[in-house]
Structure formats: structure tokens, C-alpha cells
Amino acid sequence: MRCRSVLITLTVLAITFGWTSPVSRLCAQDQDKAASEFKFNDIDRQVLEDCNAIDAQYGKKGLLLQDPDLQAYLDSVGKRVLGNRPSPEQVQFKFRALRDPMVQAFALPNGSVYVTTGLLSLLESEAQLAGVLGHETAHVFERHGYLENRSVRKKALTINILQIVASAAPVGPNFSQAALLFGAAVQLGAAVSSQVLVASIFGYSREMERQADSDGLKAMTAASYDPTAMARSFQLLDEDSKLEYEPFQGFYRDHPKLTDRRTFALAYATTNKPANPINGAEKDFLGKVTPAICADIESDLNSRRERTAVDRATRLTSLFPDVPKYQVLLADSYRSLGAKAKIPSDDERNRHGQAEHRKEYFSMTQQEEQKRLLGKPDGPATLQANRTQAETLYKSVLQSDPTYSQAHRGLGFLYEDEGKYADAAVEYKAYLDLVAGTSIDHLRIERRLAAMQKVASLSITH
Amino acid sequence: MRLKVEVLLAAAVCAVVTVGAYATTPSWSYEHPKVLKGEFQIKSACMMPAEAKLSRLGMKGKEGMSKESDDWTTTLANLVEAHLKTAGVQLLPATDAGANAASDDEIRQVILQIEQKYGDIAGKLNKKPKDIAKARFTLGDEVALLPCAAKSDVLVFVEGEGKVLTGGKKSMGFLVGGPNSASNATLILTMADAKTGEIIGFARLSNAESFGTKFVDQSEQTFGKALDKQFNKMRIGLYLDKKKH
Numbered sequence: 001m002r003c004r005s006v007l008i009t010l011t012v013l014a015i016t017f018g019w020t021s022p023v024s025r026l027c028a029q030d031q032d033k034a035a036s037e038f039k040f041n042d043i044d045r046q047v048l049e050d051c052n053a054i055d056a057q058y059g060k061k062g063l064l065l066q067d068p069d070l071q072a073y074l075d076s077v078g079k080r081v082l083g084n085r086p087s088p089e090q091v092q093f094k095f096r097a098l099r100d101p102m103v104q105a106f107a108l109p110n111g112s113v114y115v116t117t118g119l120l121s122l123l124e125s126e127a128q129l130a131g132v133l134g135h136e137t138a139h140v141f142e143r144h145g146y147l148e149n150r151s152v153r154k155k156a157l158t159i160n161i162l163q164i165v166a167s168a169a170p171v172g173p174n175f176s177q178a179a180l181l182f183g184a185a186v187q188l189g190a191a192v193s194s195q196v197l198v199a200s201i202f203g204y205s206r207e208m209e210r211q212a213d214s215d216g217l218k219a220m221t222a223a224s225y226d227p228t229a230m231a232r233s234f235q236l237l238d239e240d241s242k243l244e245y246e247p248f249q250g251f252y253r254d255h256p257k258l259t260d261r262r263t264f265a266l267a268y269a270t271t272n273k274p275a276n277p278i279n280g281a282e283k284d285f286l287g288k289v290t291p292a293i294c295a296d297i298e299s300d301l302n303s304r305r306e307r308t309a310v311d312r313a314t315r316l317t318s319l320f321p322d323v324p325k326y327q328v329l330l331a332d333s334y335r336s337l338g339a340k341a342k343i344p345s346d347d348e349r350n351r352h353g354q355a356e357h358r359k360e361y362f363s364m365t366q367q368e369e370q371k372r373l374l375g376k377p378d379g380p381a382t383l384q385a386n387r388t389q390a391e392t393l394y395k396s397v398l399q400s401d402p403t404y405s406q407a408h409r410g411l412g413f414l415y416e417d418e419g420k421y422a423d424a425a426v427e428y429k430a431y432l433d434l435v436a437g438t439s440i441d442h443l444r445i446e447r448r449l450a451a452m453q454k455v456a457s458l459s460i461t462h
Numbered sequence: 463m464r465l466k467v468e469v470l471l472a473a474a475v476c477a478v479v480t481v482g483a484y485a486t487t488p489s490w491s492y493e494h495p496k497v498l499k500g501e502f503q504i505k506s507a508c509m510m511p512a513e514a515k516l517s518r519l520g521m522k523g524k525e526g527m528s529k530e531s532d533d534w535t536t537t538l539a540n541l542v543e544a545h546l547k548t549a550g551v552q553l554l555p556a557t558d559a560g561a562n563a564a565s566d567d568e569i570r571q572v573i574l575q576i577e578q579k580y581g582d583i584a585g586k587l588n589k590k591p592k593d594i595a596k597a598r599f600t601l602g603d604e605v606a607l608l609p610c611a612a613k614s615d616v617l618v619f620v621e622g623e624g625k626v627l628t629g630g631k632k633s634m635g636f637l638v639g640g641p642n643s644a645s646n647a648t649l650i651l652t653m654a655d656a657k658t659g660e661i662i663g664f665a666r667l668s669n670a671e672s673f674g675t676k677f678v679d680q681s682e683q684t685f686g687k688a689l690d691k692q693f694n695k696m697r698i699g700l701y702l703d704k705k706k707h
Contacts, residue, residue, distance in 0.1 A: 046526075062574055156521070365598060
């Protein structure tokens, strides 16, 4: 019996490592190949074609933030980070702001570098942006997209072959015990080696990220940016991830841990700081990326990321307190919070709380979530506090400029939510008078006004 | 002799299953009771930009099919529009500015905003489409921001998702079995009240077939009949009058 167990174990090990090690070796060879030795094959050309199609799709769908000043700014920082390095074959670097509330940046192998409005609204300085662009351009220079695709294809082929082998393993009453044991070993071996291969795909990806961090730090330092800024951006990403529930949290992560990346960047910065490093003041940076922040707040509000919206709008109003647009955005964000607290409680932040909320996020609609929050002991008080905050902000804007239409509109929504229909009607009318049919949402407001007047007339009749 | 009979029987079953997969497109739809009762009539529709995605699944994993996806998007949009027109529904594209002075970019941003809202409920809607009857899903009255919504009864969302298996993957599917043993395509239609944003109809049409990529080239044959069947069930356009008679 003991002998048989040993035999099975040996078989499993043989199958596992017999299959996986040649593939791992092949993939490692890819990884070691210098980017300069890279030669296009048919599959790479297909990837390139897909990337060009993705670029076209983003443009067609209106996902690219079209603001000439912001575009010029992104181009200037990108150009500085690139320095005088020649672009690799089939690469044309383009830096673009993507309308997406998720905090991320990515580069396509054809040289298109996308920074989401979510990330632009989180960063604090030009040096941090330079770090992001340095990291992303490193992926392009090192041909990571193509190499990863090649590696994944090899591993996928192996996993599929393993599945075929496992399906051919002897199973059923017609086989001898030894054959059945061998079959079980083959199936177990196939399952284990598939998992090893999946894990190695993520491991390879993490390795590429480390290399991009390292190359990005070198590029930003060469452009005279302060490399500690990259460490700070990792810290910001880490802190920000606790504000909303991450929609997906897989078992395998394709990026190294943020704390490790921060430590690495800090270690690099201690020995490689340029003589007069550029960092850039937060106010200057925010002044340049405000179109992205405003677009992001609107996307956050449409994607149930109200806490992030409050956070970003608060940053804008604290640095530019006299701009009514930002005050109204903050008021809109507080109004949209409803019965949700602007910062997650300790219970929500722990592992169990996050898992619970993630589950609720996927199973509940926004209305159902609000209903649940209102049922909590502190729900009604939180709702009232958020509404008061929103009302104060709207009123403060109208005090300085009574003709600011968006504040009337926001107050109308707020009063309607509170059931103060007469007040809401006054605000809606003021809004409609000010925009005089030119606004895209006048029809929506007219309908709301008509519906409320109907309710009011009904209540008078009764 | 007995073995021969078994082999023949197995072959017959395979043939029936294969022909069945070719010939029929299983489809389901869920509607709000007010649509079924005829209280909400669908005679005009604003077509949101269609979105269809195809991917090739081979032994070496998944590959994008960007060009084919673009073509399929156009095909599906045209297909749904043609069948709605046949049902007597007047159509407007979501990008239509009408009498509104909104710029193209403004309209594109409103479309994005509505798509973001749709993205938030799409998962829940797919999971429990029956809840449409409880008026559980809404896009909010932001739908009225679209100029075309003023002249339409519903907004129509068209989505497609398809997997095209390579020869190797099909052979593997034959040997191993499992969910990835045939190419398949799904067409999803969602209808939202153009005034309130409430979701009032949802239809899912799926087709799996074992040979070729016919569902891409011949979408009419694949989905045409099933679409008419669902439009009839949802009492869209002329189908409402037909039922009255």
C-alpha cells in the first residue's frame, strides 16, 4: 500500500514537472530576450492590428477626453520622459486621457499610452504623472505586450494538451486497480500542472511590472523628475483603493504588491536623485488636469463611486475655493451619497466587510443599496448630514452668483428628493428660465416640473 | 450485431443534436406586465450604438477578432433595425440631434453616461431578468437627455457576444467535452422606457453550432426567426394590433 502511494506521488511529480518545465524554460527564454532582438511574427502582427482597432474604438465611442490644453500637457510630459530614445519598430507614442473612473494607466504595444481620468484625478504632481508615463512607455520599449501574449499562448497550449491527456486516463469499472490508480495520478498531475502554469502566467506578468517600474524610474530620473514621486503615487494608489470596494479581487494578482513597489522606488530614489529634481506643485498640476478631474467626478457619479466623487471634488474646492463649478460638483457628489457615509467605516474596511459590500454591490441596484443604508441605525442621520452639506454648497454658490443655473438645478433635485415639491418647482423654474431651452437637459427638467405640478394639484384637490 | 445497433443509434442522436443546433435558436424574453397588457405601446425606438464582440478560441488561448467584431456589430445592428421596422416600429439613431441644438460631442457624452448607467445594472439584469416585472431596474430619467428620446417610446440596446472555435479546439472539445466544444453566439436586446429609464423588456437569443462560423456570416438565418418570435411575445409595434384582432 505504502509502495503504491509512493509510486502515485512519483508519477504525479513526473507528470507535473515533465510537462511544465520545458514550457517554463521556453517562456524564460522569451523573457531574457532583449527587446532589440525582437522580431515580428504573424501573431504579433495580429496583436498590433487589434491594438489599432482598440484605439479607433475609443475614439469612436467618445472615450477620449478632448481638451486641447490637457492634451498638450500630456504630450509635453510624455515627450520629456521619452527623451531622445528612438521609437521601436511599429511604435508611435501617443499619450491620451481616457474617460474611465477606474484608477489605472496602460500602454498598448503600438505606443498608445492611456491614463484614465480616474488616475489623473488622484495624482498630485507632474513628477508623479511622469512616473506613470515612464512605467507605461517601458512596457512598450520592452515589447512586454507581445512577449506576454507569446508566453500565454504557449502555456495555454500546454494546459489544453494536459486536459486531453487527463481525459484519456483510464476511468471506470472495466480497468484494473493499478490502471485506475495510474489514471487518477495522471488526472491529478494534469490538474496540478495546469494550476502551476496559470500561476506562472501571473508570475511572468509581475516580473514585467517590476522591470517597467525599474525602467520607468530611470526614464523619469533622466528627465530630471524626482523619483520619490513614483513611491508617493504607489502610496496614493494604496490609500485610494480603500475608498471604494474593488470590483474584482482575483486569487492571482498580475502586479506586485504596492508596498513592495513603493519600497523599491524609495530605495532607487535614495541613490539616484537628480541634482535639481522637478516635482511640481499640486496646485499647478491640478490646474492643468482639471478637465480630467471634472469628467472623472461625473463618471464616478454615474458608476456608483460617490465617495471618490466627494474626495476629488473636495480636492478641487480646497485648492480653488472660488470656482462655482467645483462647488456645484461637490454639492452634487454629497447629494448622490444619499445615506452613504463619505468615508467607509472600520467594519466596511476589514476583509469580511469588503467582501460583504462587494457582494451587495453586484447584487443590489443603487436604489436597493440606499434603502438598505437607510435601514441602518445611523442611515437617516447620514442622509440628513449629506443633504445639509449639499444645500449649503448650492446656496453659497447662489449667494455669490444668483444666475448660476447648475446650482438651481441641483437644489431642485435635492428638494424633490426631500419631498419639498414647491421649493423644487421654484428652483427648476429658475433653472429653465436661465438656460432658456438651450441646455441638453431642459426636457428632463420640464418633465420633472410637470410631474411635480401634477402631484401638487392632486394634493390641493384632496 | 448489437454493437452495430448501438453505433447507429449514437450516430442518429448526434445527427439530431447537430441539426437541432443549426436549425433552432433558443430564445427567452422578459417583459414588464404593462407591455404585455398593452398599456405601454412600443411604436418608436431610439437605437443605442450596438456593441458586439467576437473572440477566437484556439488551443493557444483566446484571440481578439477586432475587424470581425466591427463587422458583426454592424450586422447585428442592421438585423435588429430591419426586424423592428418590419414590426412597424419607427427608428431613430441615438446620435440624432433632432431639433435640439446639442453638439455631436454633447450627444456622445450623454450616450456614454447612459451606457455607464446601463453597465451598472446589466450584470444584475442578466442574472435576474424576471425582476423586470417588479420594475427593479432603471437607468433613471437621464435618458431624457438624449434628444432622440423625446420622439421615442423606448431606447434599444443591442449587444452581441460570440466565440469562434478553431479546428483544434473543436477537436479537443470532441475529445474532452465541456462548455467550449462549439462555436456560439448570443444576442441580447434590452429596452428601456425613453421617458423614465425603466427597463421594460429584455430578450436573450443564443445559438451554438458545431461547424463553421455561420452565425457571423448569416445572422439573419441564425437570429431572424427568433427575433420575430420575441417581438411578437413582447407585442412590439404591429404585433400588438395583431393580438388585439
